[in-house]
Amino acid sequence: MTLSVRGLSVSSLVRDVSFEIGAGERVGLIGESGSGKSLTALSIMGLLPDELRASGSIRLGDRELLGMSEKDLSRLRGDELAMVFQEPMTALNPAMRVGRQVTEPGRIHGRRHRAEDLLDAVGLAGTARAYPHQLSGGQRQRVVLAMALANEPSLLICDEPTTALDVTVQSQILTLIKAALSRESALLFISHDLAVVASVCERVLVMLDGEIVEAGSTREVLTAPKHEYTRKLLAASDLEARR
Numbered sequence: 001m002t003l004s005v006r007g008l009s010v011s012s013l014v015r016d017v018s019f020e021i022g023a024g025e026r027v028g029l030i031g032e033s034g035s036g037k038s039l040t041a042l043s044i045m046g047l048l049p050d051e052l053r054a055s056g057s058i059r060l061g062d063r064e065l066l067g068m069s070e071k072d073l074s075r076l077r078g079d080e081l082a083m084v085f086q087e088p089m090t091a092l093n094p095a096m097r098v099g100r101q102v103t104e105p106g107r108i109h110g111r112r113h114r115a116e117d118l119l120d121a122v123g124l125a126g127t128a129r130a131y132p133h134q135l136s137g138g139q140r141q142r143v144v145l146a147m148a149l150a151n152e153p154s155l156l157i158c159d160e161p162t163t164a165l166d167v168t169v170q171s172q173i174l175t176l177i178k179a180a181l182s183r184e185s186a187l188l189f190i191s192h193d194l195a196v197v198a199s200v201c202e203r204v205l206v207m208l209d210g211e212i213v214e215a216g217s218t219r220e221v222l223t224a225p226k227h228e229y230t231r232k233l234l235a236a237s238d239l240e241a242r243r
């Protein structure tokens with residue numbers, strides 16, 4: 001199922017943003033802090049704060065998401081649309097065992113999953129009875145991923161999912177995202193770190209001051225950046241050091 005964003009604007013903070021992500025495609029959205037990456041993601045999820053309004057068009061398959069009722073959107077969220085944020089505790093209930101939490105999206109959408117299967121798929125076998133505070137930051141983000149992937153979403157959005165983790169754990173989570181995402185699922189991967197995006201995505205969108213200023217294959221953008229800003233991001237990245 002294709003995500004098609006056309007002329008998306010959010011107040012004056014995101015301006016005339018257009019892109020598509022096909023089934024199974026992994027697309028990175030990069031740009032410095034404040035460039036509008038999160039607002040773009042929240043517009044797709046229908047989670048913009050009340051004071052901000054999105055205009056334009058966001059289609060998932062043949063459905064228009066902008067203007068969809070909250071009831072219909074909440075049916076899509078956690079099912080066809082899933083999102084992973086930087087800080088796993090924002091998505092976890094501190095007082096609920098993780099086994100119950102990972103099966104919750106299935107329950108809400110009328111599906112039954114075994115907690116052990118979902119946790120096993122993210123390398124967390126045997127942790128179903130743990131509470132979130134008993135796990136490390138990387139393990140918690142794995143739990144969040146298990147929840148996000150439980151219903152095999154058409155689109156997974158990851159907003160800086162590894163920024164709060166140390167480098168070794170970061171690369172484990174990136175490997176896991178690539179391995180655990182179903183072939184049919186599209187991925188929008190948000191990061192300010194080009195090296196991280198390059199390791200996950202085949203296509204990159206570069207955002208500056210609310211606009212997409214460059215788009216292309218990861219290889220093109222990394223080897224022959226057209227925009228001055230992309231060249232700056234490249235120079236600031238430790239991409240070379242990680243090769």
Ligand SMILES: Nc1ncnc2c1ncn2[C@@H]1O[C@H](COP(=O)(O)OP(=O)(O)OP(=O)(O)O)[C@@H](O)[C@H]1O
Pocket residue numbers: 013031032033034035036037038039040049051052192
């Ligand atoms: N509720 C809001 N009301 C007004 N302005 C906002 C609101 N939320 C975000 N902004 C502004 O919109 C701009 C884009 O924010 P956004 O969070 O999308 O940036 P970002 O690229 O995701 O940055 P970061 O990497 O720091 O998360 C910023 O200048 C931010 O201050």
